[in-house]
Amino acid sequence: MKKERDVVMAVPEPILRMTGIGKQFPGVKALDGVDFRLLPGEVHALMGENGAGKSTLIKVLTGVHPVDTGTIDLDGVPVAFTGPLEAQRAGISTVYQEVNLCTNLSVAENIFIGREPRKRGRIDWKRMRARAAELLARLDLDLDVSAPLEAYSLAVRQMVAIARAVDIEARVLILDEPTSSLDAGEVAQLFKVMRTLKGEGIAILFVSHFLDQIYEIADRMTILRNGRRVGEYLVSELSQVELVGKMIGQELKELERLHGEAKRFDAPLVEARELGRPGAIEPFTLTIHEGEVVGLAGLLGSGRTEVARLLFGADHAGGGEIAVGGTPAALRTPRAAMGHGIAFCSEDRKADGLVPDLTVRENIILALQATRGWTRPVPREQQDALVGKYIKALKISPPHPEHLVRNLSGGNQQKVLLARWLILEPRLLILDEPTRGIDVGAKAEIQRLVVELSDGGMAVLFISAELEEVLRLSHKVGVLRDRRLVAQLPNDEELTTEVLMETIASGGRP
């Protein structure tokens, strides 16, 4: 049956074929024998969780990184680009998430920058504008080509970048998360352009975290996981549940739960009603009780972190209200949230967690000191006692309070951040990806700690990309998809990773 269809479909010769690509970075095997092909006139989605190797594959293809092993063939001819410019000359153009254009220059200048049409040594402005208008018309765009680019929305800028890429005789167009900052109307506009290009026989490599978009625009997809290729599939033949399962690589077995008998929660601690922020997260309603662990599941970019940041006052809410302990609370700043007993271990330890040049001790007492103000220093004996206690309790290694935090490993840095918030004895502890990038031992310790804390009455909001972990720890799981809280499921006997994946894939729709 399958064989027959293959014959009928008569797959054309691929424009691009990557075979057995391997790439090693210090300590990490980023790509391991990955095969990939692109057919003319198709939109091919490259899928995978964070760190699966998508960016590395694109960088290897465009010559940013040299390949360690494997070959790249363009039209059947082996190629090895030394940089993106060379790849571009060969017909492989890339449009990145952050558009690299000059917003102060005109649309036409941006399209032709570095290769302006010339007449007797000088730039032929008339011809440049005419050609720019022609090119944009081909993409069904009606813009004033002499207006500065900053006059246009992000989506239009993206399309100008695409127009520029296409004009350089591109046969392969790589779009790396072009839609992450676009709204629905702009996405539709972009897709229209993509379909036009597809019709002209250009092969488009498309990366996006939005599943709906993949299913709307892509013809075929290649899934990567941990640097290996899981497989290549026709989009029409792979359900969203199967896709999510293949991306996460979940073993679909019932997992032991760390919690004992079911607890009853009747003391609401934090209640968010219709809390939202335009462009970041749709309004959601969520109640977290004392002693309850609420897990948040969803793919990267689904809005997990955004929920946490709103509850901590790290971002301003665009609407809705929060009550803490039954009384309305205005959580406009992290400081205000801390005043209500809310603590937040951020996802990106380096960027918005630790101060790398301060010592372990200073990083641990930072939040406590902040609540006291600079005039009332935490007495040194008390600092040493607290820091010593948590270095021991969390097994921070090396156990030296005066070491600079920058020299610690990821797992130990995570523990330092945890210790900072634990000494405040918060009522709600928000943990955003506390176990990402740390070794198995430290991971188990942090999981055990969460259980202990919740048994002691602390509420925990636990965010993790690993469904198994969310399921093990949570009493209730909120599922996010495309920046919307689509479901809240009690963690009973019927809730499995399979159900969670199905919910993520279907967006909570029956």
Add this chain to the structure above:
Amino acid sequence: MRRLLWPLVILAALLAVNVLFTPGFFSIQVREGHLYGSLIDILRFGAPLILVALGMTLVIATGGIDLSVGSVVAISGALACLQISQDAGVFTAVVLALGLSVALGVWNGFLVANAGIQPIIATLILMVAGRGLAQLITDGQIITVNDPAFKLIGGGYLLTVPFGILLVLAVLAVTAFLTRRLALGMLIEAVGGNAEASRLAGIRARGIIVMVYAFAALCAGVAGLMISSNVSSADGNNAGLWIELDAILAVVIGGTSLAGGRFSLAGTVLGALIIQTLTTTIYSIGVPPETTLLFKALVVTVVCLLQSAAFREKVFKRRARTAGAQEVAA
């Protein structure tokens, strides 16, 4: 302590050069009940720079910079001299001058912390406008005053020691207490080291930023009093001219990174002393006046190269390699 090693070596080298040219360089005598000697002069004339550099240290530690301190020096001196020339009394004059200085610092801090203007631009405004303000106060003239109490600040002695040196020691002690005994230093270093992480840890970064700019301006105000007191006059045009650049240099020589974060008060004091000693050296070894600026620039370049870890590594590596090659050849 290791961070202070190179500044110490450089200072010692500069002092040694001076001994070669001025045999009695290290001698300190008591004349007419006053301490007297080249080293005392370096401290005394370096006092305003040390003060300005101390304030600058805290600003730089938050990741900022303050270009306006030179103008604040001029404004403070001008206002004090104007008040004294109008018989307002030294105490009132000093309080008004320092009060205005702090207000100007708060303005800088407001522009940086609340208006979100880049520090170099925010303080550039007052750097330029401040000179104008100082000239407005003095009405474009040089105001001369003759008040023994005011003269004490920059030119007087207390218990045989120049009053300016005592003032610097007092400010240094207060700064060290606020930053190292209280928690101000750690919070400043946290804000300068990672502003977003500090915000998420609940630190009120705005208040701290306004405070350090106000403190820098206060230090500049005191330095302005010293300078105008020493010459018994206020010159809105030239008082404190380019002192902000010397102060920034002192901070950097002292080992505080312009990127913000960790700071060293002792390093800054050493850095300011190096610059002052260099100025003294230029006079004592008789560098022709028309080449002093070039000479100073050359020495500063060498100092900065010695301070650069990357440069040292390159030089020492090359030397190690040549030594190795010679051994092989032998």
